[in-house]
Amino acid sequence: AxxxxxxxxxxRGRVSIVAPRAETVNPSIRKEEAxxxxxxxxxxxxxxxxxxxxxxxxxxxxxxxxxxxKHNKATGDNVGPLLLKNK
Amino acid sequence: AxxxxxxxxxxRGRVSIVAPRAETVNPSIRKEEAxxxxxxxxxxxxxxxxxxxxxxxxxxxxxxxxxxxKHNKATGDNVGPLLLKNK
Ligand code: FES
Ligand code: FES
Numbered sequence: 001a002x003x004x005x006x007x008x009x010x011x012r013g014r015v016s017i018v019a020p021r022a023e024t025v026n027p028s029i030r031k032e033e034a035x036x037x038x039x040x041x042x043x044x045x046x047x048x049x050x051x052x053x054x055x056x057x058x059x060x061x062x063x064x065x066x067x068x069x070k071h072n073k074a075t076g077d078n079v080g081p082l083l084l085k086n087k
Numbered sequence: 088a089x090x091x092x093x094x095x096x097x098x099r100g101r102v103s104i105v106a107p108r109a110e111t112v113n114p115s116i117r118k119e120e121a122x123x124x125x126x127x128x129x130x131x132x133x134x135x136x137x138x139x140x141x142x143x144x145x146x147x148x149x150x151x152x153x154x155x156x157k158h159n160k161a162t163g164d165n166v167g168p169l170l171l172k173n174k
Binding site: 021025034035042043053062079082086 | 118
């Protein structure tokens with residue numbers, strides 16, 4: 001039997017371009033969790049400045065490791081971290 | 088003169104399905120800025136708990152207004168805020 005038409009394939013074999021689906025922000029971080037929430041005890045911050053990731057591409061999430069730069073270049077996006085200042 | 092072919096349109100008018108482009112995380116917040124970075128002076132936090140947005144859908148960005156819930160439902164994503172605890 002033939003497979004059912006894919007979303008991009010009409011009944012007569014004509015191809016239509018479909019709008020992209022709504023996209024996830026987080027491709028890979030802690031996908032086993034229903035919602036990724038992190039808590040910072042601000043009294044425990046030791047450095048004068050700590051950067052927290054908001055691009056969901058950091059290898060040290062929830063901290064920022066600079067990966068937003070590559071993401072912004074690749075996509076034209078403009079995201080950056082939240083900086084916590086301790087002084 | 089004809090416009091140059093769009094990425095989805097080949098030279099002979101054949102249509103090919105292209106993989107979705109890498110997607111931006113931030114659809115609309117402060118797009119006039121090259122990089123959206125926010126700074127929190129932790130000594131100035133007045134409430135015991137403050138939630139900062141990491142989904143880029145908040146109407147009160149950089150604060151979280153709960154919009155991540157709608158985003159997660161619509162896309163199957165699992166993003167949530169960064170919580171700053173002041174006690
Ligand atoms: S690595 Fe994600 S904001 Fe910097
Ligand atoms: S509204 Fe964006 S994380 Fe809550």
